[in-house]
């Protein structure tokens with residue numbers, strides 16, 4: 001399958017490939033013909049180093065043979081395997097297909113390992129040392145590039161160990177987040193708030209919610225403006241997990257701390273994407289991962305005490 005919008009490049013590659021093979025064949029045919037002997041002694045007449053002369057012999061047979069085998073091999077290969085532009089070849093082989101088959105085989109082999117985690121509650125899986133080890137490795141391979149190898153996140157990527165949740169920290173919510181992904185959307189709000197001064201005031205009001213250093217006069221002026229924010233962040237700034245709107249009355253800042261960071265959020269808004277994993281990971285892997293993530297902010301070992 002070609003990713004291009006039309007067949008031009010595929011045809012171009014087909015033409016170049018066919019012409020090269022034809023070119024080889026023609027070259028072979030021309031050079032393999034018996035030469036008309038120029039000189040009586042079968043030389044071309046060139047002489048070097050006094051007596052070194054170039055004989056005018058046909059190509060050695062073994063060499064011609066190799067050349068023919070190469071051409072036949074190329075034609076056969078292109079008939080069965082992909083290579084001629086976007087032509088698939090008779091066997092239908094593709095590297096993507098081979099990868100997929102290998103992943104399916106590996107998943108099938110691992111199925112028994114995951115089987116005992118499939119029916120157990122997440123809280124119990126989280127307490128299983130074997131599951132935790134698998135979860136940690138899955139996390140390193142699939143999640144650490146964004147959430148950090150210690151899962152503490154960084155600016156824009158949430159900390160998964162602090163038990164402060166954008167979308168909810170119950171096992172079901174975590175499974176849902178990993179499986180389907182999440183998009184956190186805050187629209188630019190400056191127009192709804194008013195002037196640049198109003199934005200600064202509302203930012204100071206937001207800072208006051210968490211008891212962070214702020215200008216209390218501005219905070220007082222900004223309080224009324226916060227009404228447009230309350231729809232998502234809650235009247236008290238407590239957040240709304242259904243919308244992925246973070247708590248503003250704690251001291252955990254996903255997009256940076258302080259007046260300037262909040263003003264930037266209000267002016268520019270934000271769209272933040274957690275990619276869905278259901279294409280890459282099996283349901284069982286997601287379950288083990290969710291247990292690992294859940295365990296990072298819960299004392300998993302005590303939960304295991306329950307049968």
Ligand code: HEC
Pocket residue numbers: 139142143144145146147156157158160164165166167168169174177178182183184185244272273274275277289290293
């Ligand atoms: C490409 C970067 C990226 C990768 C890879 C990624 N995440 Fe995320 N993840 C994010 C972002 C960004 C968010 C925040 C989404 C938002 O702002 O609403 C997030 C949110 C989450 C949340 C919700 C946190 C909360 O507070 O509700 C969980 C749980 C999570 N990720 C787990 C994982 C796991 C497990 C993996 C590995 C399978 C993973 N993530 C891979 C970027 C990523």
Ligand code: HEC
Pocket residue numbers: 166183184185186187189193202203206226228229230231232233243244245246247248252253254255256261262265266270271272
């Ligand atoms: C339509 C819903 C919505 C409205 C209205 C809204 N926000 Fe947000 N806000 C969000 C979401 C969702 C996020 C998280 C974005 C993400 O996932 O990264 C966010 C993030 C933030 C953050 C970053 C929090 C952090 O931890 O770094 C601040 C600050 C903020 N909003 C302030 C405001 C203010 C002030 C207003 C009103 C002027 C406002 N928001 C209005 C949805 C909203």
